[in-house]
Amino acid sequence: MTGARVRIGTRGSPLALAQAHELRDRLRAAHDALRVADAIEIRIIKTTGDKIQDRPLTEIGGKGLFTKEIEEALIDRQIDMAVHSMKDVETRLPEGLEIPTLLEREDPRDALIAREGSSLATLPKGTVVGSASLRRKAQILLHRPDLPVVNLRGNVGTRLQKLAEGKIGATLLALAGLRRLGMEDKVTALLSTDEMLPAPGQGAIGIEIRSDDEEARHWLAPLDHRATHIAVTAERALLATLDGSCRTPIAALAEISHDRLSLRALIALPDGSQHHRETVEGPVAQAAQLGRKAGEALRSKAGAAFFARLQEA
Numbered sequence: 440m441t442g443a444r445v446r447i448g449t450r451g452s453p454l455a456l457a458q459a460h461e462l463r464d465r466l467r468a469a470h471d472a473l474r475v476a477d478a479i480e481i482r483i484i485k486t487t488g489d490k491i492q493d494r495p496l497t498e499i500g501g502k503g504l505f506t507k508e509i510e511e512a513l514i515d516r517q518i519d520m521a522v523h524s525m526k527d528v529e530t531r532l533p534e535g536l537e538i539p540t541l542l543e544r545e546d547p548r549d550a551l552i553a554r555e556g557s558s559l560a561t562l563p564k565g566t567v568v569g570s571a572s573l574r575r576k577a578q579i580l581l582h583r584p585d586l587p588v589v590n591l592r593g594n595v596g597t598r599l600q601k602l603a604e605g606k607i608g609a610t611l612l613a614l615a616g617l618r619r620l621g622m623e624d625k626v627t628a629l630l631s632t633d634e635m636l637p638a639p640g641q642g643a644i645g646i647e648i649r650s651d652d653e654e655a656r657h658w659l660a661p662l663d664h665r666a667t668h669i670a671v672t673a674e675r676a677l678l679a680t681l682d683g684s685c686r687t688p689i690a691a692l693a694e695i696s697h698d699r700l701s702l703r704a705l706i707a708l709p710d711g712s713q714h715h716r717e718t719v720e721g722p723v724a725q726a727a728q729l730g731r732k733a734g735e736a737l738r739s740k741a742g743a744a745f746f747a748r749l750q751e752a
């Protein structure tokens with residue numbers, strides 16, 4: 440094939456760019472035709488989420504804000520592939536788009552970065568923890584109800600800067616993002632998935648294309664990582680069942696061994712005053728059903744009163 444061209448659309452944050460570069464490198468490794476100069480172009484697209492930095496996501500409309508403009512560029516055929524952190528992708532994609540390929544997941548755990556203390560348990564009493572994630576906030580408070588958790592948004596660099604300036608005493612970030620940025624050395628401690636269950640899709644990169652774009656599908660086919668795809672399918676089915684917006688603290692992690700899938704999930708109130716857990720297990724071929732099953736189990740465990748309190752929170 441001559442004159443092959445792939446335009447990759449991405450946000451401009453350092454993490455988004457690192458992810459786009461990872462996709463570019465994997466495409467080149469898989470296809471000779473994409474190794475020639477200029478075959479792959481990376482286009483930076485500014486999203487509403489990038490423009491509004493000073494308000495919590497929950498107020499301005501949720502995670503779709505980080506993907507909307509990129510998806511529009513895809514639909515308008517200005518780009519051929521969009522690279523996303525799967526945890527930022529809404530469960531329902533716009534008509535005509537799909538995510539056929541997930542790259543192999545990075546370690547999905549959250550990392551603690553702290554000025555003092557070596558674990559969540561040993562953070563000095565009263566340490567101000569900066570996090571905008573209701574999922575993290577709720578789980579921090581489950582273990583350390585004494586800690587003030589303040590809203591802190593912004594990309595990884597901004598958060599580390601607030602920590603260095605002493606505006607906060609600790610923060611939590613996905614290890615996956617820190618690794619991709621070459622900043623793993625900042626990590627104070629890794630939190631076990633028992634103490635901090637990750638967000639659905641955390642650590643996984645998904646590639647979105649137009650459903651009718653057979654060429655893009657062809658380029659991406661060898662890059663799909665089966666276990667990651669199956670695990671994230673289960674986690675997102677759970678999220679969809681619970682109608683997960685970023686207003687609901689929902690955590691989920693699917694793990695696969697010998698073609699069996701085990702999905703752990705948690706919902707909580709943002710203040711940590713209530714939480715419910717569920718684990719389901721079954722064949723990998725039933726990933727989506729298992730996700731829905733866990734979601735329905737959590738819904739009935741929590742009961743209407745929980746969801747009513749969530750509305751008020």
Ligand SMILES: NCc1[nH]cc(CCC(=O)O)c1CC(=O)O
Pocket residue numbers: 524525526527611612613614615616640641642643644
């Ligand atoms: N919401 C922002 C976001 N989206 C994806 C990641 C990390 C990388 C990943 O989960 O793949 C982050 C930052 C963070 O939570 O630390």
